[in-house]
Amino acid sequence: MILARAVCLLLFLFLAACGKDAPWNKAQGHGGSQFVTGSIGEPSNLIPILASDSSSSDISGLVYNGLVRYDKNLKLKGDLAESWEVSPDGLQITFHLRRGVKWHDGHDFTSRDVLYTYRVTVDPKTPTAYAEDFKQVQSAQAPDTYTFRVTYAKPFAPALASWGMPILPAHLLEGKDITKSPLSRNPVGTGPYIFKEWVPGQRLVLEANPKYWEGAPHLARYVYRIIPDNSTMYMELKAGGVDMMGLSPVQYQRQTTSKEFLARFNKYRYPASAYTYLGYNLRLPMFQDVQVRRAITCAINKEEIIQGVLLGMGQIAHGPYKPGTWAYKAKVDNDPAYDPARAKALLQEAGYRMGAGGILEKDGKPLSFTIMTNQGNDQRLKCAQIIQMRLKKVGIDVKIRVMEWASFLTNFIDKGKFEAVLLGWTISQDPDLYDVWHSSKTGPKELNFIHYLNPELDRLIVKGRGTFDLAKRRDCYYQVQEILAKDQPYTFLYVPDALPAVTSRIKGIEPAPAGIMHNFIKWYVD
Secondary structure (H helix, E strand, C coil): CCCCCCCCHHHHHHHHCCHHHCHHHHCCCHHHCEEEEEECCCCCCCCHHHCCCHHHHHHHHHHCCCCEEECCCCCEEECCEEEEEECCCCCEEEEEECCCCECCCCCECCHHHHHHHHHHHHCCCCCCCCHHHHHCEEEEEEEECCEEEEEECCCCCCHHHHCCCCCCCHHHHCCCCHHHCHHHCCCCCCCCEEEEEEECCCEEEEEECCCCCCCCCCCCEEEEEECCCHHHHHHHHHHCCCCEEECCHHHHHHHCCCHHHHHHEEECCEECCEEEEEEECCCCHHHHCHHHHHHHHHHCCHHHHHHHCCCCCEEECCCCCCCCCCCCCCCCCCCCCCCHHHHHHHHHHCCCEECHHHCEEECCEECEEEEEEECCCHHHHHHHHHHHHHHHHCCCEEEEEEECHHHHHHHHHCCCCCCEEEEEEECCCCCCCHHHHCCCCCCCCCCCCCCCCCHHHHHHHHHHHCCCCHHHHHHHHHHHHHHHHHHCCEEEEEEEEECEEEECCEECCCCECCECHHHHHHCEEC
16 A cells, blocks of 8 residues: 655754755765665554555565565566476475575574465464465475475466565564564564664664675665655755655656756656555445446546646556556446546436535435545645545535544554545556455455455456466456446556656666666665
C-alpha cells in the first residue's frame, strides 16, 4: 500500500535553515560513503510477513534475502538459492541453497530457516497477508542442510516467484510468538545491510554487511530518514540532507531544471510499478449498487487528474496491471469513459433524485461520502479535490479527510471504518491477484479490505494461477480486467511515472526495466 505525509511547519523551518552545514552532511563518515534517503512514511514492522507497507518493505529488502529475486530485466534469478530444479510436471521445486551464508548474528543460514519461514507463514496464528501462496504447498521438506523441496498438489504458476519472500531466522524465532518478537524493530537477516538503529519518527540506520555473499556493499551506511512532507524532503535534498528522493511532478518539471540542480543531481523517469485508485467500502449499502460506482467513475475525468496533478507524467489506469506488461489489456471494453451525462443517468436509474442544495437523495438520504487518504501525499490530496469538484457537478457530496498513515491503517482500514479511500498499490511482477481481490482475503489485516466478493472473479484468479500456459493465464487476466471494469469496486485512476533524483556524487546507477534500485549494493561514491 502506498502512503504519505503531512506538513510540519517547525520541522520545515528547521530543515530550511540547515544549508551546507546540515547535520547529516557532517555525519557522513567512511569517506563520504553514507547514503541518506527520505521517506514520508515510517515502517510498521520489520518482520516482513507482518507488514504490508512500502516503508517496511524498503528496509526489509536490504536486511533480508529470499530464495529468488528479480534481476534488472525482471527475470527471476537465484538469491539464497544457488540453483533449483522444477519437476517435469511443474509440481515440485528443489532448491539448492547457497552455502557459507551467515545471519547477521553469525549463525549459519540453512534449510531449517526456509522450512521455518514456510511453516510460520501458513500458521493460522500468524497475522499475515502473504500466506496464500504458501498454502498451495502440499508438502515441504528439508532433506539436508542445504536442500529445500516443496511439492504442490496442482499446478501453481506463481510458485517459483513466491519464494522471493524474505527468509526468517529460525534460531531466533522458532517456538516463539512471532508477533511479540523483538525482531519487529531489531531485524536480523542475511542481506547486504545490517540493522543498526531505529529512532522513532526520525530515522533508521543500516550498516554494510562486510560478509555479504555477493561482496560488501560499496556504500557503508544506509540512512532512512522519516520526513513526513514531500516539500520538506525536497528542501533537505537541496540542502544535502538526503541523497535521493522521489520528486513530485512539479518538482521534476519546474523546480529541478536549473544548471545548478542538474550539476548536483541526476534525474530519472520511468513508469512506476504502481497505481492509484479510489476504493469503495462495499459493506455500505450506498456502494453496493454497481450503478452508483459506475456513475462515480463516469463523473471523474482521469485525464484531467493526470494533467492537473501529474503534469502529464503518468497514464490512465483501467485495471490493476502496468501498461505494457504481458497481462495488461490495452483496451478494456467495460471501463466507463468520462461522461458526466451518463453519470447523471446512472444515478437516476439507481433511484436518486435531486434534493435541496443540489445534492442527490434517495429515501431521504443524501448521496454523500468521505474520501480518506494519507497525510503528506500532495498528489493524492489534489486528486481527491478534483474528484470532489467533479462529483459535486453530478450531485454527489464529497468530504475529504487526510490522516496520519499509521493511524489510518490501524484505526480505519484494518477495522473497515471508512467510506471511500484514495490509495495506491505496488504492482508485483507476477500478475496473480489472489491476495488483493479474492473473496477469501477480506479478513482482518488482509488486503481485500474493501470486501469485494465475486465468485466468477475468484474462479478466474484461481484458474490463472493454476496453469503454466501463458496464453491461458493471459486470457484469465483479460477477463479479470473486464469484470473489474464492469463492477468498479475501485475507480482505477492512474499509473504514475517514478521520478527519482539522486545526488550526482553517487555512481554506478544502471536504469533498467526494474528501475534504478536493482543494483544498489554496487552504487558507490566517486
